[in-house]
Amino acid sequence: MNTSTVHPEIPPPADLVDRPNYLNAAYGLKSWLLTRDHKRIGILYMISVTIFFALGSLFALLIRLELLTPEGDLMQPDTYNRVFTMHGVVMVFFFLIPAIPATLGNFLVPLMIGAKDLAFPKLNLASWYVYNLGGIFTLWAIFNGGVDTGWTFYTPFSTNYSNSYVIATALGVFINGFSSIFTGLNFIVTIHRMRAPGMTWFRLPLFIWSHYATSLIIVLGTPVVAITILMVAAERLLHLGIFDPRLGGDPILFQHLFWFYSHPAVYIMILPAMGVISELVAAFSRKRIFGYRFVAFASIAIAVLGFLVWGHHMFVAGQSMYAVTIFSIMSMLVAVPSAVKVFNWTATLYEGSISYETPMLYALGFIGLFTLGGLTGTMIATLGIDVHLHDTYFIVAHFHYIMVGGTIMAYMGGLHYWWPKISGRLYPGFLSRLSALLVFVGFNLTFFPQFILGYLGMPRRYWSYPPEFQVLNVLSTAGASILGVGYILPLFYFAWSLKYGKRAGENPWGAVGLEWDTTSPPPTENFPVIPVVTREPYDYTSEEVHRRTTQEAPVVYQLD
Amino acid sequence: MSEHVTSRAVYFAVFAALLVLTAATVIVANFDLGWANDAVALGIAVTKALLVLWFFMHLRYSTRVTVLTALAGFFWLAILISLTLNDYLTRETLFPYWGK
Amino acid sequence: MSISLTDPQAHGGHDAHPSLQHHFDTLEQQKEASTLGMWLFLVTEIMFFGGLFTTYVVYRSKYSTAFVAASHTLDWKLGAFNTAVLILSSLTMALAIWAAQVNRRKQVVAFLIATMILGLTFLGVKAVEYKDKFEHHHVPGASFEWHEGGHAEAAPAQADFAKHVQLFFSLYFIMTGLHAVHMICGIGVLAFLLMPSWKGRYNSAYHNPLECTGLYWHFVDIVWIFLFPLLYLLGAHAK
Numbered sequence: 001m002n003t004s005t006v007h008p009e010i011p012p013p014a015d016l017v018d019r020p021n022y023l024n025a026a027y028g029l030k031s032w033l034l035t036r037d038h039k040r041i042g043i044l045y046m047i048s049v050t051i052f053f054a055l056g057s058l059f060a061l062l063i064r065l066e067l068l069t070p071e072g073d074l075m076q077p078d079t080y081n082r083v084f085t086m087h088g089v090v091m092v093f094f095f096l097i098p099a100i101p102a103t104l105g106n107f108l109v110p111l112m113i114g115a116k117d118l119a120f121p122k123l124n125l126a127s128w129y130v131y132n133l134g135g136i137f138t139l140w141a142i143f144n145g146g147v148d149t150g151w152t153f154y155t156p157f158s159t160n161y162s163n164s165y166v167i168a169t170a171l172g173v174f175i176n177g178f179s180s181i182f183t184g185l186n187f188i189v190t191i192h193r194m195r196a197p198g199m200t201w202f203r204l205p206l207f208i209w210s211h212y213a214t215s216l217i218i219v220l221g222t223p224v225v226a227i228t229i230l231m232v233a234a235e236r237l238l239h240l241g242i243f244d245p246r247l248g249g250d251p252i253l254f255q256h257l258f259w260f261y262s263h264p265a266v267y268i269m270i271l272p273a274m275g276v277i278s279e280l281v282a283a284f285s286r287k288r289i290f291g292y293r294f295v296a297f298a299s300i301a302i303a304v305l306g307f308l309v310w311g312h313h314m315f316v317a318g319q320s321m322y323a324v325t326i327f328s329i330m331s332m333l334v335a336v337p338s339a340v341k342v343f344n345w346t347a348t349l350y351e352g353s354i355s356y357e358t359p360m361l362y363a364l365g366f367i368g369l370f371t372l373g374g375l376t377g378t379m380i381a382t383l384g385i386d387v388h389l390h391d392t393y394f395i396v397a398h399f400h401y402i403m404v405g406g407t408i409m410a411y412m413g414g415l416h417y418w419w420p421k422i423s424g425r426l427y428p429g430f431l432s433r434l435s436a437l438l439v440f441v442g443f444n445l446t447f448f449p450q451f452i453l454g455y456l457g458m459p460r461r462y463w464s465y466p467p468e469f470q471v472l473n474v475l476s477t478a479g480a481s482i483l484g485v486g487y488i489l490p491l492f493y494f495a496w497s498l499k500y501g502k503r504a505g506e507n508p509w510g511a512v513g514l515e516w517d518t519t520s521p522p523p524t525e526n527f528p529v530i531p532v533v534t535r536e537p538y539d540y541t542s543e544e545v546h547r548r549t550t551q552e553a554p555v556v557y558q559l560d
Numbered sequence: 561m562s563e564h565v566t567s568r569a570v571y572f573a574v575f576a577a578l579l580v581l582t583a584a585t586v587i588v589a590n591f592d593l594g595w596a597n598d599a600v601a602l603g604i605a606v607t608k609a610l611l612v613l614w615f616f617m618h619l620r621y622s623t624r625v626t627v628l629t630a631l632a633g634f635f636w637l638a639i640l641i642s643l644t645l646n647d648y649l650t651r652e653t654l655f656p657y658w659g660k
Numbered sequence: 661m662s663i664s665l666t667d668p669q670a671h672g673g674h675d676a677h678p679s680l681q682h683h684f685d686t687l688e689q690q691k692e693a694s695t696l697g698m699w700l701f702l703v704t705e706i707m708f709f710g711g712l713f714t715t716y717v718v719y720r721s722k723y724s725t726a727f728v729a730a731s732h733t734l735d736w737k738l739g740a741f742n743t744a745v746l747i748l749s750s751l752t753m754a755l756a757i758w759a760a761q762v763n764r765r766k767q768v769v770a771f772l773i774a775t776m777i778l779g780l781t782f783l784g785v786k787a788v789e790y791k792d793k794f795e796h797h798h799v800p801g802a803s804f805e806w807h808e809g810g811h812a813e814a815a816p817a818q819a820d821f822a823k824h825v826q827l828f829f830s831l832y833f834i835m836t837g838l839h840a841v842h843m844i845c846g847i848g849v850l851a852f853l854l855m856p857s858w859k860g861r862y863n864s865a866y867h868n869p870l871e872c873t874g875l876y877w878h879f880v881d882i883v884w885i886f887l888f889p890l891l892y893l894l895g896a897h898a899k
Binding site for chain 3: 566582644
């Protein structure tokens with residue numbers, strides 16, 4: 001298998017095999033299940049989110065299979081309701097929200113800032129266990145028949161009329177929220193208090209800025225959906241009519257409270273992805289990110305503005321015209337910092353020394369697909385257009401472009417970029433590039449037809465449709481199968497690489513960052529000696545960096 | 561380690577102030593002042609909260625980041641309440657600040 | 661420009677304070693980290709209760725007369741007493757930390773116990789109030805009955821009025837119930853702190869757990885400071 005990279009691979013020291021690192025520091029199940037090492041916890045999360053991603057994909061497969069034909073012939077309509085609900089619940093809460101922060105974030109945040117671990121290692125481990133506890137409740141609900149309310153749990157259906165496992169699923173999501181909060185809290189304190197000497201705020205990698213902004217959203221938003229879910233459970237269980245119109249309650253209030261979190265939640269999903277992309281674009285253009293401060297501040301701006309737009313999910317729900325106008329204007333505004341980032345990445349690419357390694361393929365794909373998703377976002381933020389497009393496949397396509405074309409591409413790119421650091425192994429170049437291509441082609445074939453379907457009026461969450469929509473639906477399902485292959489392949493070659501992959505040196509990509517200044521895999525304490533930072537971020541111009549990424553011997557610090 | 565130690569006298573003074581403010585809020589509630597009832601009640605509650613935050617919770621001696629964190633929490637709650645009310649209070653009228 | 665590497669000094673082996681965790685360099689850093697962490701947790705609590713306050717504000721603005729009438733059935737004297745109890749418990753909590761700062765081990769324990777007793781008093785009064793509501797059939801649900809009503813109104817409006825009153829009581833029970841759960845957790849944590857306090861673990865050099873528990877306790881007090889006027893004092897000037 002071809003495992004070459006474009007940059008001259010600095011051979012790892014001969015005795016690397018015997019060097020202590022976080023993987024061989026201790027063996028056995030207990031050493032993993034009771035670990036406090038943020039790197040091991042990141043891997044534990046990686047396993048968990050992959051399992052839930054597989055489950056969510058299974059539901060997606062069932063959806064696409066049903067939609068191959070206009071009639072509802074694969075399952076009952078009630079079952080279809082459960083399938084798309086579980087797809088949404090599993091993907092949003094158990095995959096997209098934790099994926100990048102809890103796997104890559106957990107692994108990299110201390111490394112990138114020069115710390116030994118996160119501020120609260122035990123809380124970090126607790127976060128993983130809480131995630132799995134939430135997962136158990138949700139899985140129990142799924143295996144007993146699932147929930148049919150849509151992942152949005154709208155009242156009064158969820159509180160009064162649904163005959164499904166609302167409370168169990170809601171409880172699973174409620175518990176999972178705490179896992180998210182623990183992670184966000186940990187990141188904020190770590191980034192504020194545990195940076196290495198010399199690591200000022202404006203020397204931080206943009207990955208850190210993104211995760212900081214994400215953590216702000218997590219801490220401020222998640223509790224609101226938690227209390228809202230609790231109120232739904234209280235209403236369903238104890239008949240305390242908070243949202244019940246028969247008791248004078250307002251179902252729209254549920255939507256306000258739900259979307260107050262769930263809109264910022266989408267920024268929880270995309271901000272870490274943007275952080276990954278900043279790293280990838282810089283590394284594979286061998287150039288500092290254009291407008292570093294603008295990108296850093298854009299992350300914070302997205303986090304703040306993201307809290308002011310939630311009503312755009314409720315344009316046709318019954319709000320006042322005044323309120324929807326305000327929300328529409330704010331939604332236009334929140335697009336601006338995202339656009340700033342896209343422009344800055346593009347400017348970074350311009351006249352950069354670009355190489356098309358697998359992570360870069362995902363990054364380039366991200367920039368294009370995220371832009372499309374974002375532009376369609378401004379379309380539906382326009383009140384008049386949304387009246388027609390709300391609850392159609394246009395919305396579905398829009399958010400899948402961001403979530404899958406954006407977040408998942410970035411997650412894959414990040415996995416491929418940092419895999420050598422995490423595992424100490426290289427993976428096959430040809431197979432990984434092929435997977436990236438399959439993902440890109442499959443994704444577009446799946447979701448672009450859905451823009452057209454939505455525009456033509458096909459509603460979402462319907463298990464049957466008029467026959468004239470069939471061709472586009474078949475294309476979409478075909479695309480989904482290709483996409484599936486693209487996602488399954490990495491499972492195989494990553495697993496292969498663990499045993500047969502060529503061993504990675506410190507810095508196989510020749511990138512700039514503290515995480516590349518330690519061994520692959522890193523030692524448990526991350527750095528044998530804590531670095532003192534004097535270097536600006538992404539400083540690819542310095543002589544030392546140039547020297548380190550050529551055939552000369554790398555800078556080696558005393559390891560023993 | 562060097563750390564500010566608030567004197568017991570200050571704590572007792574804050575305690576007394578909180579009790580006085582509680583009495584005040586009960587007394588004022590007994591008069592019908594229209595919309596001012598809510599304003600006064602909230603104002604007193606906010607004052608009590610600020611006393612607890614500043615003295616009992618040691619915000620007085622905390623880092624800027626900590627103070628900002630506390631402020632951010634209350635500010636974000638204000639966003640939730642005000643933008644939600646922005647819908648409810650304008651349901652009846654198209655132009656809430658002029659005309660009907 | 662380079663990365664130079666230095667020795668890890670401050671975090672030394674056997675000289676380190678026994679409470680210093682290995683990933684921190686100094687006790688000061690650990691204290692600042694744990695304090696900031698606790699404040700962030702309190703921010704999540706602000707937003708958690710905040711959802712309930714938002715619900716209250718919305719319904720209060722829609723059904724103000726019903727809310728006033730419902731609030732009138734709550735005993736403001738018990739509410740005021742409980743407010744005073746909680747404020748006193750905040751004082752004793754603050755004094756517990758003061759005692760640690762001036763190395764008075766026994767006073768730490770005494771003030772912690774006082775705080776717990778006051779907390780239990782609060783819960784006892786709440787239990788009395790809940791029982792009273794139960795007896796008056798003001799607990800929302802199948803057994804809810806509302807006879808007091810507004811003024812002489814037509815029957816359908818009367819039924820609506822009763823619905824909105826029930827809404828108030830739903831909020832009353834959820835908000836005070838959630839608050840009580842937080843009090844119970846707080847008392848539980850205080851109980852946990854008793855043994856280490858007795859053994860003298862908290863002193864001028866190290867008292868993070870006390871500080872963090874104190875922050876939590878004061879926050880629960882602040883929630884009540886807002887709950888009291890909003891729930892109990894609406895109807896004070898009515899009738």
